[in-house]
Amino acid sequence: MNIAILGFGTVGTGVYKIINQANRQTQNLHVKHILIRKNKKPDLPEMTDDIDAILNDKDVDVVVEVLGGIEPAHQYIIAALKHKKHVITANKAVIAQYMAEFTKVSKENGVKFYFESSVGGGIPWIQGLERALRIDDVNKIQGIFNGTSNFILDQMHRTGEPFNDVLMQAQQLGYAEADPSADIDGIDVANKLCISVDIAYDLFIKPDGELPIFGIRNITEDDMAHFDQLGMTVKLMGISHQVGNAFDYVVEPTLYYGDALEAHTTDNYNLISLHGKTIGVLKFMGQGAGQLPTANAVIQDILDIFQNKEHLKREFKSTFKYRSDLTKNNYIVRTEIDCSQLFKRFEPVVRGDYLVVHNVPVGEMHRLMKRVLQKDETAFMASLPEKREGAAK
Numbered sequence: 001m002n003i004a005i006l007g008f009g010t011v012g013t014g015v016y017k018i019i020n021q022a023n024r025q026t027q028n029l030h031v032k033h034i035l036i037r038k039n040k041k042p043d044l045p046e047m048t049d050d051i052d053a054i055l056n057d058k059d060v061d062v063v064v065e066v067l068g069g070i071e072p073a074h075q076y077i078i079a080a081l082k083h084k085k086h087v088i089t090a091n092k093a094v095i096a097q098y099m100a101e102f103t104k105v106s107k108e109n110g111v112k113f114y115f116e117s118s119v120g121g122g123i124p125w126i127q128g129l130e131r132a133l134r135i136d137d138v139n140k141i142q143g144i145f146n147g148t149s150n151f152i153l154d155q156m157h158r159t160g161e162p163f164n165d166v167l168m169q170a171q172q173l174g175y176a177e178a179d180p181s182a183d184i185d186g187i188d189v190a191n192k193l194c195i196s197v198d199i200a201y202d203l204f205i206k207p208d209g210e211l212p213i214f215g216i217r218n219i220t221e222d223d224m225a226h227f228d229q230l231g232m233t234v235k236l237m238g239i240s241h242q243v244g245n246a247f248d249y250v251v252e253p254t255l256y257y258g259d260a261l262e263a264h265t266t267d268n269y270n271l272i273s274l275h276g277k278t279i280g281v282l283k284f285m286g287q288g289a290g291q292l293p294t295a296n297a298v299i300q301d302i303l304d305i306f307q308n309k310e311h312l313k314r315e316f317k318s319t320f321k322y323r324s325d326l327t328k329n330n331y332i333v334r335t336e337i338d339c340s341q342l343f344k345r346f347e348p349v350v351r352g353d354y355l356v357v358h359n360v361p362v363g364e365m366h367r368l369m370k371r372v373l374q375k376d377e378t379a380f381m382a383s384l385p386e387k388r389e390g391a392a393k
């Protein structure tokens with residue numbers, strides 16, 4: 001099976017390395033072309049800067065898109081599908097925007113479009129979700145979907161190092177996006193949550209407009225110490241529920257008690273859960289970012305194509321509507337401004353430097369926090385877990 005890799009950065013290099021180890025079932029895979037940027041000097045014989053040469057090469061069976069970003073990734077994926085090449089991508093940003101188009105064009109051309117590595121890096125999450133959907137409706141998804149932000153929060157918690165130092169380490173380790181603001185501002189989680197929701201509810205939604213997103217850019221060492229005193233650990237979560245004809249989704253920092261599995265998800269690991277009627281809660285854990293785990297998931301997709309393994313068919317026929325008040329949470333807020341008035345409907349209680357508000361519809365909380373951020377751009381918030389007997393809240 002002949003493969004063309006578009007983009008030779010962290011993931012592209014990983015795919016090349018694993019294929020060239022030719023171990024077990026990868027022995028029949030062969031990298032024929034690697035697309036590099038124009039003006040870049042090729043340092044491997046497979047390298048070319050000519051996308052048309054790749055598209056027009058009849059011997060290329062699979063195109064692996066790991067350029068990142070929206071264009072030209074979108075354009076190249078569509079062109080490859082139209083040239084009857086199977087496409088595999090790790091690029092969640094482009095999938096979240098164009099999942100419906102990619103699905104349609106791949107069907108029309110009788111080729112596969114697979115993207116296991118785009119959500120959860122090396123974790124077989126898409127495959128697990130698709131398997132669950134063979135039997136159950138999945139009506140809740142919740143996950144630590146971003147390796148970089150998890151690495152940052154975990155390192156800050158364990159070592160007390162400042163945010164920017166830890167972010168730099170995540171970049172050096174190959175976990176972060178080319179623009180790491182996608183990791184720390186929750187955009188990457190939003191992309192992955194939307195892809196998961198697209199599959200779970202058979203509903204195509206884009207990560208813009210109504211999806212409430214609050215990232216971890218503003219978290220401080222003092223916040224971490226405070227949460228620690230409360231016996232809690234903070235994680236950046238993507239969460240969606242579906243009830244009747246409605247669904248909701250949110251990306252926000254969330255506190256967990258020390259005995260929750262989420263609290264024990266360290267380093268670049270992700271932990272993604274689904275809920276189905278007969279399976280109950282199913283959790284998937286593994287390295288959510290990094291060269292080899294991500295490349296491993298890319299190659300699993302290539303092997304699925306090689307072995308003619310079908311994935312779930314998507315039709316996007318559901319008519320569920322987004323409801324911003326489907327879930328209500330308690331939240332802890334840190335801001336220098338007095339916002340008791342703003343939150344007066346939600347039983348605000350001042351706890352030292354923090355304000356705790358109760359039973360706030362998620363969409364409303366994010367609208368109110370936007371107003372807080374206009375006056376105090378350093379403000380931070382996190383949702384609180386269900387109260388337990390005798391636990392601090």
Ligand SMILES: NC(=O)C1=CN([C@@H]2O[C@H](COP(=O)(O)OP(=O)(O)OC[C@H]3O[C@@H](n4cnc5c(N)ncnc54)[C@H](OP(=O)(O)O)[C@@H]3O)[C@@H](O)[C@H]2O)C=CC1
Binds near residue numbers: 007037121175
């Ligand atoms: N790193 C990870 O852990 C994971 C990454 N992903 C996704 O995989 C994709 C790739 O990520 P990653 O490998 O980390 O990113 P990198 O930035 O390391 O690699 C991308 C490579 O593609 C090159 N490139 C970009 N645009 C073009 C173009 N138009 N023509 C030719 N080459 C181009 C870049 O060149 P240059 O350096 O010159 O810009 C770079 O070498 C992204 O979509 C990312 O979100 C998914 C899961 C995990």
Ligand SMILES: N[C@@H](CC=O)C(=O)O
Binds near residue numbers: 149288
């Ligand atoms: N930047 C992403 C890479 C994998 O998707 C992350 O940190 O999770």
